[in-house]
Amino acid sequence: MASKPGLFTEFPWQKLGSFKYVILAPWVAHSVYSFVSVGEGERDLSNLLIFPLMLSRWAHNQIWISLSRFQTGRSKHKIVHKGIEFEQVDREANWDDQILLSGVFMYLASKYFPGSDHLPFWRTDGIIMVILLHMGPVEFLYYWFHRALHHHYLYTRYHSHHHSSIVTEPITSVVHPFVEIVVYFILFAIPVLSATLAGANSIVATVGYYTFVDFMNNLGHCNFEIVPKSLFHIFPPLKYIAYTPSYHSLHHTQFRTNYALFMPVYDYIYGTVDESSDDLYEISLKGKEEKIHVVHLTHPTTLQSIYHLRLGFASVASQPYASKWYLWLMWPVTWGSMLLTWIFGATFTVEKNTLNNLKMQTWAIPRYSFQYSLSWQRATINSLIEKAILEAEESGVKVISLGLLNQGEELNKNGELYIQKHPKLKIRILDGSTLAVAIVLHSIANGTKQVLLRGNLSKTGFAIALALCHKGIQVKLACRGEFEKLKLHFPAKFGSYLVFSDSLNVEQAWLVGDGLTEEEQRKALKGTRFIPFSQFPPKKVRKDCIYYNTPAMKVPKHLENMHACENWLPRRVMSxxxxxxxxxxxxxxxxxxxxxxxxxxEKVWKAALNHGFLPLFQP
Known part of the structure; x- marks a missing residue:
């Protein structure tokens, strides 16, 4: 909110939360009924298209969000080289309120404003009128209204909410208090309603105008320079009638310059152009290459996880992963994206972080978890991982860590396959197993004498068992096969601490890997602590037991650009x-x-703590 919230800052439906969309239901139902219940010659296509226009605007904004996050994660043309945090994501989570409000106004106008119903598809004179009215009254009035908003009284009560985002995203453009959005809508309604009163409005003019406004708003707040210099050489006056992302970015960093809506001409007329506008444009367009020191290689998990990535839905990505009912409605897009990545996909950048002077990126292999279990996909997946390693090597990356299933023993021998193929690699490959062992060991309460080891045994599980036995803690296994496999490679002096028992309702500390069944969990004692050593969490079926997160740590406060959760982990937590x-x-x-x-x-554990990383749980 603003620093001193004024009257009418909240939207009327704010308390409805996700149910706010129901306010449109009567309008949409009436629109559809009116269209199908009358004769063909009486049908009002312009009224019927209001809801599809709202959906297209939502999709338009979402495309810009994903594009902006993708580009600012990998492009050298980033304008403001800072990160955003969860606080900004939460503040901007209601970006679709302005679309909802515009929908309500459009339905009201269609019903009560003279000439707003039964609009023709095309009117050339109306389109020209809309363009001229925007360039004149709208841009002029917006400029002075915007300057007024920067007066101390209005700024502290309203406009400071928008300016809280110094590093902008496309949706920052529409994040304003309610009353401010109402004024903007009135301004943008001037061309459309004027054309309507003149009897010259059309469906193309209305849809085209609001699409143009959305495009320019998103362009100005995307935080990467995309406007080519050649356009200004071809048409020099363009400098005065169309802004660039870097031009408007200065308004969010300098505050008292570059007030114009989309046309800088008004800033030039009234002397409010920032002197560094041209220089910043040149610098941003030229770009700045950043050296990356660390790459983490991950992949999507479930089909719906594509929306949970930082490049997906901002509000969804800012929360730990959980299946959402409304995402099932998007199954055509979900399956389509999966097929496209399967056929044409290449490794892509998901996220960029900074810790002091250390630059990090997260890359994703375009394969989902289920594809890793397909034997005929292993060669392709290994090829993608190998290519990513070699690209990182060529870019001068020091370390690449393999996340989730990218380090499977059956897939690539926990990453050893790439060392064997490329023994002269300068980049260091990690699977993170040592730190995972350390986290599990420090999650076990002091004084524990026995633990139960369940699930598929892995490199990490074997190391945990060995470390516990070395400390004199008895490790019990309920699977005869896993017990024999572990005992075969266990030092003889620790053999007495390794015990086979088919009883599952004794120990209250369960160390679990992949493959833990619901039936096994139901046999556990009340209050049992399930501590995963796998990178995938077990399904929670007991409310009277304690489920720990998969091995992970809280990040230091000074680690920047953390605004998306890593899979199912809490905020500001890394695997x-x-x-x-x-x-x-x-x-x-x-x-x-x-x-x-x-x-x-212990060396790895102490090093992590010394650099500010903290354990999630204290036993």
Whole structure:
């Protein structure tokens, strides 16, 4: 909110939350009924298209959000080189309120404003009128209204809410208090309603105008320079009638300059152009290459997880992953994106973070979890991972950590396959297993004498069992096969601490990997602590037990640009793979951690703590 919220800052439907869309239901139902219940010659197509226009505006904004986040994560043309945080994402989560409000006004206008119904599809004179009225009255009135909003009284009560976002995203453009949005809508209604009164409005003019406004708003707040210099060479006056992202970005960093809506001419007329506008445009267009030190290689999990990525839905990505009912409605897009990435996909940048002078990126392999279980996909997936490693090597990256299933033993021997194929690699490959072991060990309460090891045994599980036995803690296994496999490779001196027992209702500390069943969980004692050592969490079926997160750590406060949750983890928490890669680079360790190789557990643990990472749970 604004620093001193004034009257009418909240939208009327704010308390409805996600149910706010029901206010449109009567209008949409009436629109559809009116269209199908009358004769063909009496049908009002312009009224019927109001709701599709709203949907197209929502999709238009979402495309800009994804494009902007993708570009600011990888492009060298970023304008403001700072990150955004969860606070900004939460503040801008209601960006669709302005679309909802415009829909209500459009339905009211269609019903009560003379000449707003039964609009023709095309009127050339109306389109010209809309363009001229925008360039004149709208741009002029907006300029002075905007300057008024920067007066101390209005700024502190209203407009400071918008300016809280110094680093802008496309949706920042429409995040304003309610009364401010109402004034903007009245301004943008001037061309459309004037054309309507003149009997010259049309469907194309209305749809085209609001699409243009959305496009320019998103362009000005996307935080990467996209307007080519050649356009200004071809048509020099363009400098005065169309702004660029860098031009408007200065308004969010300098506050008292570049007030214009889309046409800088009014800033030139009234002397409010920022002197550095041209220089910033040149610098942003030229771009700045940033050296990346650490890459974390992950992949989407479920089909719906594509929306949970930072490039997807901002509000969804800012929360731990959970299946959403409304995402099932988008199954054509979901399956279509999966097929496209399967056929044409290449590794893409998901996120960029900074810790002091260390630059990090997260890359994603365009494959979902279920595809990793397909034996005929392994060669392709390994090829994608190998290509990503070689690209990182060529870019001078110091460390690459393999997340989720990218480090599977059956897939690539925990990453050892790439070392064998490229023994002269300068980049260091990590699977994060040492830190995962350390986190699990420090999640077990002091005084624990016995633990139960369940799920599929992995490199991490084996190392945990060995470390516990070394500390004199008995490790019980309920699976005869896993017990024999572990005992075969266990040092003889620790053999007495490794015990087979088919009883599952004894121990209250369960260390669980993949494959833990619901039936097994139901046999656990009340209050049992399920501590995963796998990168995937077990399904929670017991409300009377405690479920720990998968191995992860809280990030330091000074780690920047954290505004999306990593899969199912809480905010500002990273998986061990990502943390291990960062710590490895900060310490300058010159060794791989893949295959059967493990690092010194306590050394890695203390290094992570020394760099500001903290455990999620205190036993």
């Amino acid at each position: 061990t793979g990502r943390v291990a890669g960062i710590v490895h680079a900060l310490e300058g360790w010159d060794t791989h951690e893949c295959g059967d190789k493990m690092l010194d557990i």
